Amino acid sequence: MFDVIVVGAGPAGSSAAYRLANNGWRVALLERSNEPGEDNVCGGMVSLPMVKRFGVFPDAVEKEMRSELHVFPWGVIENTTEQCTVRRSVFDRLLAQRAVAAGAELMTRTLARAVRVVAPGRVEVEVQRRSTRRLTRLRGRGLILADGPRTLARSLGLGCRLEDGGAAFALTYELAWPGNEMNHYELYYGGDIALWGYAWIFPYRDVLNVGLGCVRSELKRRGSLQRDLVGFIRSHPRASRLLDDKPIVRRRGGWIPLRPSRRMVGPSTLVVGDAAGLVHPLIAAGVDNALASGDLAGQVMSEALAADDLSASFLARFQRRWQRTTTARFMEIEDWIARIGRPLSRVDRDMLAKVIQLCLLGGTMSWLGKVQVLGYPLLGTPQRARRR
Ligand SMILES: Cc1cc2nc3c(=O)[nH]c(=O)nc-3n(C[C@H](O)[C@H](O)[C@H](O)COP(=O)(O)OP(=O)(O)OC[C@H]3O[C@@H](n4cnc5c(N)ncnc54)[C@H](O)[C@@H]3O)c2cc1C
Known part of the structure; x- marks a missing residue:
């Protein structure tokens, strides 16, 4: 017993x-x-302080990240970070x-x-x-x-x-890139990439972990997530410059409760x-x-x-x-934002990107910047915010 x-x-x-x-x-x-x-x-992106707290540092770490890039339809934000890949x-x-x-x-x-x-x-x-x-x-x-x-x-x-609004499905591919020296990660948002989801590029020592996920309800409507991820790798204007020449060596997928x-x-x-x-x-x-x-x-x-x-x-x-x-x-606040925002994404495809940008920069952004983010694409491209 x-x-x-x-x-x-x-x-x-x-x-x-x-x-x-x-x-x-x-x-x-x-x-x-x-x-x-x-x-x-x-995707294997975890917080470095947690890896240390749970006693598996440094053996579990593939790469320590120096910065993160958030790629919005209207520009890029760069932040410092305390994340690592495992x-x-x-x-x-x-x-x-x-x-x-x-x-x-x-x-x-x-x-x-x-x-x-x-x-x-x-x-x-x-x-x-x-x-x-x-x-x-x-x-x-x-x-x-x-x-x-x-x-x-x-x-x-x-x-x-794992009900409709409360679960996501995500695919992750590994692309070979032996001995790469990339030490930042990239997140891509926007209705063209995934409604209430995003794509990521996470570097490991010898591969890039590239993935795409979105909520279950949107998944039903959009059809093939696999086709979208391959499209992201091969033809996204920015990401494909990094990814297109690298062979896909592993494909996996799984459910995520939200x-x-x-x-x-x-x-x-x-x-x-x-x-x-x-x-x-x-x-x-x-x-x-x-x-x-x-x-x-x-x-x-x-x-x-x-x-x-x-x-x-x-x-x-x-x-x-x-x-x-x-x-x-x-997480309670995130859940409320998601509950309110997801129905709105029927009229505004870039809602998640806006929420993420306002969360990231809310305190430091000018009112004009906030109005531009909320009003995009009606008011044109918001200011390109860069932050370190
Ligand atoms: C594609 C994808 C990418 C993701 N990327 C990230 C990321 O980059 N960063 C992040 O923080 N989170 C990410 N997540 C979410 C993350 O993987 C999970 O939140 C995390 O793994 C949860 O850990 P867990 O221990 O609760 O469950 P799990 O990691 O799922 O572990 C459950 C374990 O239980 C075992 N098991 C299951 N059923 C049984 C059974 N009946 N009997 C015996 N054993 C059983 C399984 O084999 C497994 O080892 C991602 C999820 C997916 C699907």
Whole structure:
């Protein structure tokens, strides 16, 4: 019998498992892939301070970024940044190793098929090992679901839902560029690129990670995201100058939940990371939140085990504490902007670009600049803002 069973050894699961094991609890960390991160689809852009805080610096870092370029239909903004790129196969493996070093028991090639809360303080997870294909049952006192957007939490009435306005789909291609010296990243916005989405170029040591994502409701209308990404690579007036001559060596895609779940807690159960929809609703980045929410869940589950109280009302302190964080408050605002703005994009294709620019420069922009951004294309090209 384990104290806690954590399903999913992504950033959320491994940070929860680390926190629990470090506090002395017996933890099972289940991962369906051969190795953590092996199959996880991502642009790999994460905050450098978080990589340091979670103990995987410098080994997990592909490249540290010096600056970021935001390319709007009307001009370019350059900012300094504290981001870095990571390869998920390396990043997730190092995070899982850290949990194992703290005492967690990592079970790879182990698919959780079903989860059940028998009573407060008693959970069961039905697992299938890839080697034997046999179904077995693991028992624990608590359960943390960190199994990404297609979470088993839904079977318990918890976690994220991939509904129309609340989910995005994104494609990411790797383009070979061995030994490149690019140390900034680029984000491209505008209705011609993606409605309520954007394209990115993130440099790794030997490849460029190039991607495109947009909300599910727009995806249905636009048809083929793949065609649009290839179009961006081959013929975008600015991006194609960098990308067009480089061969595509890998193609992946995946769902991203964009709406934080209202139900992250049940008896004996916490839901974290993408499984709880903890992804920024406007920019669809979720790795930092996965790390932070996993860590917090590990802490709260430790407190519940110590108090021998795994009731939903005790565990609810996880959701309360999460909702008090600056990140969660910011995500609420993002969600409201998205809810109000998405219907407006039917009349104004560049809404997301405007919102992002006003968020980036709101405090430093002149009133004329703001009016121009909001009125584009009626009022002509807004001032080209450059910022460092
Ligand atoms: C194309 C794309 C690009 C992205 N780019 C970025 C980016 O650049 N920066 C950023 O911050 N975010 C990005 N995201 C979002 C980011 O990938 C997620 O927010 C992040 O991975 C969430 O981490 P997690 O640990 O919650 O879930 P995941 O990373 O999804 O990890 C879940 C883990 O659980 C395992 N698992 C799932 N089900 C089971 C099961 N039943 N049994 C056992 N194991 C299971 C999976 O194999 C996986 O290892 C991107 C997403 C996509 C789709």
